[in-house]
Amino acid sequence: MGRGERDVVAGGARLYAAAQAVGDDHGRVVEAVRAALKPMLDEAVGRELDAIPVARLQDVTEGRLRLGNVEKSGLRTVGQVLEAGPYRLRQIPGVGQRTVDQMLAAARRLSEAAHETVAVHIDVDRPEPRTTALVLALHVLVEAGPDARRAVDAAAGLSRRLGPLLADARPAAGRFRMLLAGRDNKARALAAVAEIRALVEEAEQAGLPELFAQASVDLLRGPSTDVAAWVDFELRSAEYYSLLAELSGGVPDAAKAEGFLPDDIAEHVRSQHLDDSHRRVSLRGYQEFGARFALARRKVILGDEMGLGKTIQAIAALTHLAAEGHSHFLVVCPASVLVNWTREIEARSTLRGMLLHGPDRHDAFADWKGRGGVGVTTFDALRGFPAPGGGEVGMLVVDEAHSVKNPKAKRSQAVALWAERCERALFMTGTPMENRVAEFRNLVGMLDPGLAESLGERDALAGSVAFRKAVAPVYLRRNQEDVLTELPSLQQIDEWEELSAPDEEAYREAVRAGNFMAMRRAAYLRPEQSAKLNRLREIVQEAGENGQKTVVFSNFKDVLGVVREALEASPGGTPVFGPLTGSVPAGQRQRVVDDFTAVAGPAVLLAQIQAAGVGLNMQAASVVVICEPQIKPTIEHQAVARAHRMGQVRSVRVHRLLATGGVDERLVKMLENKTRLFDAYARRSAVAEATPDAVDVSDTEIARRIVEEEQARLGTTDEQDEQDGQGE
Incomplete structure (x- = not known):
């Protein structure tokens, strides 16, 4: 020895x-x-x-x-x-x-x-x-x-x-x-x-x-x-x-957390291993089950209600497959959530997210084909990419999958072709499908044609239990009330949007003029192609389909006017109340809120953030949308507190609409480091709660700095314009 x-x-x-x-x-x-x-x-x-x-x-x-x-x-x-x-x-x-x-x-x-x-x-x-x-x-x-x-x-x-x-x-x-x-x-x-x-x-x-x-x-x-x-x-x-x-x-009831799946399918899913070596976030039990469901069943629809973390579950499935040696994945989603997807992939995993969008999308697609990673693209861009051969793509993820429910639409046909060619496909939608059997059958047809053919109207007529049993091989849905018994009553979500070309043009004009307030609301000046407005419509529509009420806050009256016109023109007929502005007498404001609360089912309340942020109780709403970041974070906190307060029985989701690469991003970065700790104290101060203007974060100085930095970044100062004009 x-x-x-x-x-x-x-x-x-x-x-x-x-x-x-x-x-x-x-x-x-x-x-x-x-x-x-x-x-x-x-x-x-x-x-x-x-x-x-x-x-x-x-x-x-x-x-x-x-x-x-x-x-x-x-x-x-x-x-x-x-x-x-x-x-x-x-x-x-x-x-x-x-x-x-x-x-x-x-x-x-x-x-x-x-x-x-x-x-x-x-x-x-x-x-x-x-x-x-x-x-x-x-x-x-x-x-x-x-x-x-x-x-x-x-x-x-x-x-x-x-x-x-x-x-x-x-x-x-x-x-x-x-x-x-x-x-x-x-x-x-x-x-x-x-x-x-x-x-x-x-x-x-x-x-x-x-x-x-x-x-x-x-x-x-x-x-x-x-x-x-x-x-x-x-x-x-x-x-x-x-x-x-x-x-x-x-922990929540196992049957609820597992979407009331039949025992044999649930057991099959439970036995699926889930590797976490490439993941940077912990999962709740129901989220682990969702990721395992996607892996074990291979081609599925994850229909969890909004706010349950479908994106995290998808990333968990992708990281597991990456650990097994798969190198290429593709996410298809609306343009409004492209940036969110790439940011979530980078923050929650070690995988490389690649944006396959814009004028250079074909070059980016070729790079993705060669190097691998998680490609993120839109429904329309997907139509221009060649479909893969068998085994090339580890998983296809389709977000907001209800967008491809019409089999005659070209985007639906492109998704169907990719789903057929990919070994695994995960369709995600927060829209409940129980009463939409025809639409649901179309989605299932892309994943399991045999099951789609067997689905009939009788499954819906027999009730939710019969429907769930019939579609269990491909469909998993959990509701907030079933699985979020310990989750906090407030979830805050930053919705990063990439400006459309008209948005960008309006923004450049505001920067050129040195108009800070115009820069903040530029994303709504061209409503026909507004990226923020499109995302806002989607949030309100999905909230409505889940029977939830929404409050939309903005600092600007004209933005609220644009939002009102867009929502009233949207299909579905969701009642829109307001806007509550500084010119509406205080007593009348509460009557508007009362009318909003009295509606049975979904409704939308529009409110100017400083006018409605104090004294009104809006706990009928469980979804809050903030159209642009505020200079004083306390104003946002106080507005959100109108909905997130005692008496609110559902968790409240707050969506902040933010545009990349401009005033929103600069505001967020400038304020987050400076004010978070201070705000943690201020929010617990009765004086600060009563008077948000007492929290001074130097509005004028912030505005001046941002305008100067954006003019320098975009080369749109008055002097530059004069030089450009002389050179023509």
Whole structure:
């Protein structure tokens, strides 16, 4: 037995210690979260049990209990029964020990059920010591990110394999131990050394020692300050709530999270492995199931309601396929979400996103064909690209797939050809399809012609359950109320749009004139081809199809006028109220809001952001659209708070419409670093909440700087124009 074997055992022991350390470090952080969560969870469960009448205990015991004397004694809720305990219950006349035992057992079952279903909500506008402690504990895990989870999982697997091998190899750790070991122990030790050597080499090739070391550093670092943790929570609340749901055990009902799929299909999907090595974001359980569904079923429609993260699920499927060796993927979507897709791909994965759009799209397509990556293009541009041969494209993703429901349209035919040629296809739509069997059949026909032929109107007439069963092989839909029990009630989405040619022309004219306010609203001056307006229509239409009301905010009256004309001209007939502007008397503003609220079903309310941002309650709306970024972020916060407030029963989605490459991008970048931490304090100030103008971020200076920088970037100063004119 030589030094080589001893070195192998020592190396294995070091790797095992590092793996154990990662697990221990992660365990301490998880325990800190659970310790911070417990009092809040107990309080929430207590409120739940205090709302359940004692009579419910009869339901749990199938009517075996007689509770008349218990109620007469003053114990009227399940919570009060548990608090009373066995001694006090036994003192109630006519209540014997057997009844006490049955009553407490039933009450504990209800308590256990409440612990599994109750949700703890974190109020960002009213932080308190308990919620701050929870956010701080969660912040460590969120900051550590998916790499820490990957490290913990890898460490657990490695520990399970290395531990027994190191025990068997113990005689090989020393020369004398080996001499004293018997023949069987020596043979076992040598075999273990060989396996340890292979495991260590495998781990080093996978970079596990470095992964473990970095994870331990991240898990031990801790949050910097309370304010930093709260600000990060606002920016990444979905990730915080995802971890909270996982650690609290408050997961949604499995059948709901799996879209009520039949057992055989659900089991097939569950067995699908999901590789996360190229992914930079954690998934909620229902999102993991959605990605697995797309992979296991190969050609599917993901019909989740808006706000459930269909894009993230698609990226998870793409990164899994990339880990398996696929190199080419294509996303087809409306022009209004092109930029969003490329940004999400870059932010959420290690994959390379490539824009296949604009005058150079054919050159970009050739580059994508040669180098690979995730090509992102529009329905119209797709028609000009040659369809692939079999096996070239790992997955075709079609966003807003209801846009290709007409089989006679050229865009639909192009998508159908690509879907046929690609091994996997993922169609995504937030529009419910249950009552649109003819349209749905057309989409299914691109993915599974046989299933499409078997679908008939009777499936819809028989109701949602029959429809879901008939289309289960290709269709998965989940609703917010089924899977977002722990998600925060506010989701903020930046909608980055690429200006159309007319938009760009109007913007250049505003820059040339040095008119900052005109630059801010230039994206709406040519409504026929306005990229922002097109996206706004899509958001309102999808919200309406899901039965949701929308509030649209803008700083500018003329922008609201353009929006009103566009929405009233759109098919569907969604009622439009407003606009609420500074010229509308305060009393009349509330009447407009009341009329908007009274509408049964979808409706749109238009409001000037400063006129409607104070004093009005718009909680009937669950979708908010902000037409342009505001110079003072507090104005946005206050406007959003009109919808996102007590009494709002659905989560609120806020869509900020932003244009790339101009005043919007400069405003966002200039303000985000300067005001986020300050705003985290200001929003918690009663004075700042009441008077948003008290937050001074130097409007005039910001406007001047942006105008000068944009004139320099576009070469549109007055001097430049004069020189250009003299040269002609």
